[in-house]
Amino acid sequence: MDWDDLRYFLAVAQARSLQGAARRLGVNHSTVFRRINRFEDTVGARLFERLTDGYQLTAAGDELLAHAARVGEEIDLLQLKVLGKDYRPSGKIRLTAPDNLAYEYLPRYLTAFSKRYPEITFELVVGAESLDLTRREADVAVRATTNPPPHLVGRKVFSLQWYYYAAKPYLRRHGWPEGSQQLAGHRLIGADGALRRIPAFRQLEAERADDIVMTCSTLNAMSAMAAAGHGIALLPDDQAKSTLERLFSCTPSFVSEIWLLTHPELRRTERIRLLMDHLVESFRADRRLQGVALVI
Helix, strand or coil: CCHHHHHHHHHHHHHCCHHHHHHHHCCCHHHHHHHHHHHHHHHCCCCEEEECCEEEECHHHHHHHHHHHHHHHHHHHHHHHHHCCCCCCCEEEEEEECHHHHHHHHHHHHHHHHHHCCCEEEEEEECCCCCCCCCCCCCEEEEECCCCCCCCEEEEEEEEEEEEEECHHHHHHHCCCCCHHHHCCCCEEEECHHHHHCHHHHHHHHHHHHHEEEEECCHHHHHHHHHCCCCEEEEEHHHCCCCCEEEEECCCCCEEEEEEEECHHHCCCHHHHHHHHHHHHHHHHCCCCECCEEEC
């Protein structure tokens, strides 16, 4: 067996699904399916039970996992140490970022960066999922967090406050609330999925559950529904747009910190250093964020 087979095995064991493993590895799920079947043929044992709700390790797979995880940690560390000595402004960077920052901000920043450094290429992984930078699931992460992992290094780029937003047509029909106490009876857009863990949404659901007429699993979907006049949404200020009116902040106030993070072994890699410096400068110079973002 070779390390690449173990890498696919570990990804499926951790994600417990082909789709989840494919996202971690940056391939399609059919490739993962084919590689796992081939690996089982190679070792001569069935490593996963194929269940309706995902892949579950067999006894043989569970025994292999402990050994494969140790090998994986050593390989990951070796790769990081080698990459950390790469001083050339070239190569590929795997970058991950939340939806709105990836859609609305990064395209312009990365286009400008690529004009200066054409030999640096990108893989962009979009979403709130926290990829493991130690396992090289990403090289650089733009993350909204107030508690960045202690094993990573980076910079806090800016902070965003959260406000209630609504479209003018909605406000003309339903009235213009001037504080959280006046939200009663309004159509509110709430959170679903992982967003429900955010304290601001937990509070909104606890206080205004009867007024929530729709839930969305992404902030982009919430802002789009609010812009279409469906109701009032609680959003961070990077979601501000001309089709939405900013009403008032939530009480107590809630702030999102935007961090730029990488693994300590990669911070001196030239392409990583260049990208992180460029992103910090670009975010802080962006006029769309001036007036809504607190620059650190």
